[in-house]
Amino acid sequence: MLSIYIHIPFCVRKCLYCDFLSFPASERDKEIYAAALLKEIETEAFRYEERLVDTVFLGGGTPSILQTAHIEKIMDTLKNCYRFSSKPEITIEVNPCTVDKEKLSRYKAAGINRLSIGAQSVQDSELRALGRIHNAADFFAAFHMAREAGFDNINVDLMSALPGQTAERYLETLLKVTGLKPEHISAYSLIIEEGTPFFDMYGEKEGENGVERGLPSEEEERRMYEETGKRLEEAGYCRYEISNYALKGRECRHNTTYWRRHDYAGFGLGASSMVENVRWKNTARMQTYLDAYGKGKIHGNVKEEIQRLGRAEQMEEFMFLGLRLTEGVSRAEFFEAFHEDMEKIYGPVLQQLLDNGLIDTGERVKLTSYGRDVSNYVMAQFLF
Structure with a gap:
């Protein structure tokens, strides 16, 4: 079996906390990148001709910022170049205000059967503090449109320990989201990463500056963490990984690929792969990537940081990745x-x-x- 990750590095604007490989781009640049991405997917297919693809994850960035036709071409290329299992899990990450009913319906028709909606919060003041481009109404509208489009497997991302957030308001968010009964919820605490605007604004989260400038105290963050597990369990969600909860049988198969050290191939700018105990990353330099696969080129070498894992390293990963799972x-x-x-x-x-x-x-x-x-x-x- 094989899992595939596809990276779409574009977003409307960078969120204040984000340190992912993502950035705004023109429609022309997105088109050029999409063409190069298709070429990489086609070119690399021979390496996996004996594999069945069981999961696909389109992540970013904001994949839903691409024109729907580009997503459809990605799906068509995957189907034409790779063999799929009988019931693959195919996920796309979406920002609530970058989708509408038509787009979601076309995703479904193209074979995408799982959505991951980046809500983060349903409190408008918290969303503004994060620099998100959507508001709570956008999230609820997107969720209901997804249901109308036929999606019966939806993840909602939520964040705690946000600027200005209290435990009471976080619990209100949990209550409103669980009331929608998404099949999966990813709930994690804000991490202040160096090099982001949030780092300049709040400094080290563990220090006093963060609290002085509006971040929750350690005690309040701890309460949010404890209440997450309690409230989600009461709502029928099983915690199957440190930050992930699902209704019975709706665990994310793609994510468990990483934690169980199964093989996955990454396509696109900065995408990571691990196949037969060899790890590598694609270049994070756009021009290098386009030089390899752009303008109709059929051969390219964008692999960097290639590492063949020794036996001891495989053992390490088996333990520290596997322990993320509740089952151990x-x-x-x-x-x-x-x-x-x-x-x-x-x-x-x-x-x-x-x-x-x-x-x-x-x-x-x-x-x-x-x-x-x-x-x-x-x-x-x-x-x-």
């Missing part, structure tokens, strides 16, 4: 992959984490509730 990692699967008992490789680490109440052990090793709270620390223990 399987001792039997570890042995099948590496022909070694997990205890032989990580015995002292496992015992230390068990003694500190950070993991549960058995046939599977998984984080406790406390372990999820300090997951970065736990996962760091598995690095050689």
